[in-house]
Amino acid sequence: DIQMTQSPSTLSASVGDRVTITCRASQRISSWLAWYQQKPGKAPKVLIYKASSLESGVPSRFSGSGSGTEFTLTISSLEPDDFATYYCQQYNSDSLTFGGGTKVEIK
Amino acid sequence: EVQVLESGGGLVQPGGSLRLSCAASGFTFSNYAMSWVRQAPGKGLEWVSTISNSGDSKYYADSVRGRFTVSRDNSKDTLYLQMNSLRAEDTALYYCAKLKGATPTSSDSWGQGTLVTVSS
16 A cells, blocks of 8 residues: 655744645655645645645635645745644545644744 | 534444434535545544546545445435444544535535444
């Protein structure tokens, strides 16, 4: 199975900061990667699919990049609503594995 | 509006069985693959199973293969997860998710989840 490793596991940042989260795949997955945001007590919400395509309705401060084995999610200017946990998920194989998550906390 | 609504969770003893349901509305259910994803208390997301739009292809995580069975009834717009031989480590909030296509791909809509607790 393909393993997905996210870093960091926790990130402390301030409103207005530029934030970058990394996701690494244990084997090449082309661009078959999605990013999700989850807030406490809520279901996950898709932000990015196919590594860099922005889901409809998602603010443009979110962007994704990468291909192969290394991917990044960037928030260009952190807003109060962005404090949450973020997950990557690969869908190159039939096992749709998630990364361990990155919690973005208020500094 | 796309909606998926899970039901069927509850408290079950180790070794027991439970069937989860996910009622879909607001989209042509038979055109889309569906997944089950779970989240243990305080933990991350874990993919459980995916079924293609027709139901012909089914995929499972190693942790549930042989114990869980995914199915769908396209005439009823409903997804199911039959869970047998349940273990304490299956305790989690189980989400139903609509995928973006007919085969395994990213998810674009999720339910609010149904809680499964395995305990004696």
